[in-house]
Amino acid sequence: MADLLAQGAAWLEQQRTKHLATTVTYVRGNQSVEVAATIGRTKVEADDGHVVRVEFTDRDFLILAVDLVLNGQPSEPERGDLIREGPREFEVLDWRYSDPYRQTLRLTTKHVGATET
Amino acid sequence: MPLITQVAEAVVAALNAATFSQPITVARSYLPRVELADLKMLKVTVVPSSVTVAAASRSQTQRDVAIDVAVQKKLGQEQNLSLDPLLALAEEIAEHFRVKRLDSFPGALCVKTEFKPIYAPEHIEQLRTFTSVLTLTFRVIE
Numbered sequence: 140m141a142d143l144l145a146q147g148a149a150w151l152e153q154q155r156t157k158h159l160a161t162t163v164t165y166v167r168g169n170q171s172v173e174v175a176a177t178i179g180r181t182k183v184e185a186d187d188g189h190v191v192r193v194e195f196t197d198r199d200f201l202i203l204a205v206d207l208v209l210n211g212q213p214s215e216p217e218r219g220d221l222i223r224e225g226p227r228e229f230e231v232l233d234w235r236y237s238d239p240y241r242q243t244l245r246l247t248t249k250h251v252g253a254t255e256t
Numbered sequence: 257m258p259l260i261t262q263v264a265e266a267v268v269a270a271l272n273a274a275t276f277s278q279p280i281t282v283a284r285s286y287l288p289r290v291e292l293a294d295l296k297m298l299k300v301t302v303v304p305s306s307v308t309v310a311a312a313s314r315s316q317t318q319r320d321v322a323i324d325v326a327v328q329k330k331l332g333q334e335q336n337l338s339l340d341p342l343l344a345l346a347e348e349i350a351e352h353f354r355v356k357r358l359d360s361f362p363g364a365l366c367v368k369t370e371f372k373p374i375y376a377p378e379h380i381e382q383l384r385t386f387t388s389v390l391t392l393t394f395r396v397i398e
Contacts, residue, residue, distance in 0.1 A: 185289070189376050190389050191301050191326045195292035219333065219384065230384060249383065251330065252293035 145240050152242050156203055163200065166221040170209045176222070177201040179245065196250040198229055201237060204244050216246055228254045260304040263321045263394050266361035268302050271325075273359070276348050278341065280327075288326065295330040295385055298342075300349075305391060312397045319398075321364065324372075325349060325390045334380060343375060346388040353392050364394035 160175035179199030186193045200222055207214050216234040223229075229248035237245035257265075264284050271282045284302045305322040312318035327346045331338050353366040369392055376387040 186379070186383065187289075189326065189373070189379070189387050190288060190303055190305075190324045191328060191387070192287075192289035193292055193295075193328075193379070193383060193385065193387075194289060195383065232382065232384065250293055252296060 148238055148240050149242060152203060152238070155201070155243075161224070163202075164223040165202070165207060165209075166223060167209055167214075167217065172206070172208055174202045174206040176224075178224075198248050198250065200229070200246045200248060202244050202246065204236070204242055207244065216244060221251075222246065222248055223254050226253050228252055259319060259396065260307050260321050260323075262361055263358065263364050263396070264302050264304045264323050266358035266364065267323050267325065267353075267392065269360045270353070270358055271300060271302070271349070274352055276345055276352075278345055280345070290328070292330065292383060292385065295328050298327070298329045298345075301326045301328070316397050319396045320367070321394045321396060323392045323394065325392060327386070327388045327390070329386050331380070331384045331386055334384060339375070339380075339386060342386045343388065346371065346374070346390055350390050350392075358394070363398065364396050366392055367395045368393035 155177055156175045160177045162173055163176045165172050165174050179201050181198045183196050216231050218231060220231040221228055228251055230251045231246050231248050233247040235245055237243045268282050268284045278298065280298055280300045282300045282302060288301045288303050290299060303324040305324045308320040310318045329342055350369040354369060356366050358364045369390060372389050372391050374388060379385045379387040
């Protein structure tokens, strides 16, 4: 019997990707791929525990797991990977699947400056 | 100019005049704050920290002036190869001041250096950034 919940979740993810996403470039070293990403939580934070207050922007990106193909191979995110959204560059600090069917990745990133070309 | 600020300025001058294993940009700040994005370049920040006043003699006052020096850089990689040179730089800075009088404020003698912390593991974990804070204590007797 078909898993209706899984099918429903897959349909919802397709709709999210189709209607609630922007194109970003996922970069690892010399490899990159353009993926549709939904901008998740974004907030400005600060760490002032060590003399100098470090301010940063946290941003989550939601992308389809199947879209993350680097060098022709399906890949999982890694710390230090970059996401380029227009002129801005975000660094991947952490990631997890955001749904029980492992269709969508939630990438936790921090803004690290302008894109270097 | 307050004593602690004069000492902090002299520390900035001493750092700018010195040659370390890697070039540094030094700034003095009362309210040190930095955007994570600005830490792609190595940054050294000098911050006045504290002053302890005690009697040195019936006519002289001893002031121990603590100056924090923060060494920070965004990491390309979290491997020892990237971290070792930064920690070495922090140690070089500490060694540069050890038992030394400041050239532009000779009344201040460095009597203690402390790393607080030697590096911040949570900054590596959460920000992929190296942070080391060195506290230099200068004794001024007047």
